[in-house]
Amino acid sequence: MTARESSSRPTVRRELRPADREAVRALLDSTGFFNREELEVAMELVDDRLTHGEASHYRFLVAELDGAVVGYACWGPILGTAESADLYWIAVDRRTQGRGVGHALLADAERWMAAEGRPRVYLETAGRAQYEPTRAFYLACGYSVVAELEHFYAPGDAKVIFLRVVESGP
Numbered sequence: 001m002t003a004r005e006s007s008s009r010p011t012v013r014r015e016l017r018p019a020d021r022e023a024v025r026a027l028l029d030s031t032g033f034f035n036r037e038e039l040e041v042a043m044e045l046v047d048d049r050l051t052h053g054e055a056s057h058y059r060f061l062v063a064e065l066d067g068a069v070v071g072y073a074c075w076g077p078i079l080g081t082a083e084s085a086d087l088y089w090i091a092v093d094r095r096t097q098g099r100g101v102g103h104a105l106l107a108d109a110e111r112w113m114a115a116e117g118r119p120r121v122y123l124e125t126a127g128r129a130q131y132e133p134t135r136a137f138y139l140a141c142g143y144s145v146v147a148e149l150e151h152f153y154a155p156g157d158a159k160v161i162f163l164r165v166v167e168s169g170p
């Protein structure tokens with residue numbers, strides 16, 4: 001049975017293990033979204049965490065389905081701010097997209113950020129057509145567009161900045 005056919009729910013752990021490295025690279029590749037430069041940046045963050053552990057600026061969440069790594073997210077506090085955090089990266093293996101893995105990762109990242117006193121969650125993505133599903137995902141997860149920097153990535157391709165303020169629990 002493949003992960004796609006499985007009916008189990010994803011589990012999310014707040015820990016990046018050395019064995020996750022290749023799985024993360026493979027799932028990033030599978031999305032078809034990232035060019036070589038972006039992949040290098042993504043892997044630099046992975047390596048920073050694996051090298052420096054808790055001392056790293058980057059916090060990772062890893063999603064598994066039936067014991068296989070199918071997605072991950074990475075965030076960090078925005079230094080110099082009181083309550084803001086940045087979601088640097090989120091990706092789900094192409095074969096398991098649309099099954100709630102991304103939402104589970106984002107929801108747990110938000111709980112973690114809020115627990116660390118950083119309920120203002122910022123993230124950015126591109127305005128070009130390729131990222132329409134990504135923007136729809138963030139809107140569906142409760143984010144709002146707070147700024148758009150025209151032609152940021154390329155002529156006609158804006159940087160779109162989203163924000164969600166996580167409400168503290170009862």
Ligand SMILES: CC(C)(COP(=O)(O)OP(=O)(O)OC[C@H]1O[C@@H](n2cnc3c(N)ncnc32)[C@H](O)[C@@H]1OP(=O)(O)O)[C@@H](O)C(=O)NCCC(=O)NCCS
Binds near residue numbers: 031092102132
């Ligand atoms: C964006 C991404 C992380 C979302 O993860 P996912 O596991 O596919 O998303 P989920 O299944 O948790 O979707 C949650 C909600 O977002 C919305 N959504 C997700 N994908 C969508 C799409 N393609 N079109 C419209 N809405 C979408 C839906 O409302 C969905 O809720 P539903 O299940 O009730 O329909 C994933 O698709 C991905 O890795 N994309 C490529 C890489 C990328 O763009 N990363 C972010 C930029 S760094």
